[in-house]
Amino acid sequence: MTQTLIALGQLAILWAIYQGSTWLAAFTGLPIPGNVLGIMLLFALLCLGVLKLKHVELAADFLLKHLVFFFVPIAVGLMEWGQVFHEYGLTLLLAIVVSAVLPLLAVGGLSQLLGKGRGA
Structure with a gap:
């Protein structure tokens, strides 16, 4: 139960970084997609020590382990081509x-x- 709550909290951190970077990209008019800006922001926060790996590791590992499921709609869509x-x-x-x-x-x-x- 506690692992699930920790993972949800970490997922909330990742989601907040994504939403903040998407807003920043739209607000500033940068020609960089919000998700790319979010990855760069996450990398910078990890490198600077503002965010520790243990703060996002459980959620990131879960998302990476199940990354293949995000590509299933793309593969199904290619069948129409x-x-x-x-x-x-x-x-x-x-x-x-x-x-x-x-x-x-x-x-x-x-x-x-x-x-x-x-x-x-």
């Missing part, structure tokens, strides 16, 4: 491969270029 994948599958695959390989090559080339400048 069968015709699109059939028609444009090769184009989509090419776009995915290029968008994965191009940044990899760019970052690798840039790091090698910067490494040469240091005499490495």
Whole structure:
């Protein structure tokens, strides 16, 4: 019973951070989604020691353990896109491969270029 209450309290902390960051993003007009801002805020609070890991660990572990359930609606929704994948599958695959390989090559080339400048 107490573990459940602790987890609910921790979940309330995570929810408050999410709601606050969503409000902050809307209020300031930042081009960053509230959930991304919330992750950055949570990370900053943990790094600065304002929020200890033990204050959110139980709820975060529960959410991460059951994360797959959040992707079920996406997978079911993709089943309606069968015709699109059939028609444009090769184009989509090419776009995915290029968008994965191009940044990899760019970052690798840039790091090698910067490494040469240091005499490495």
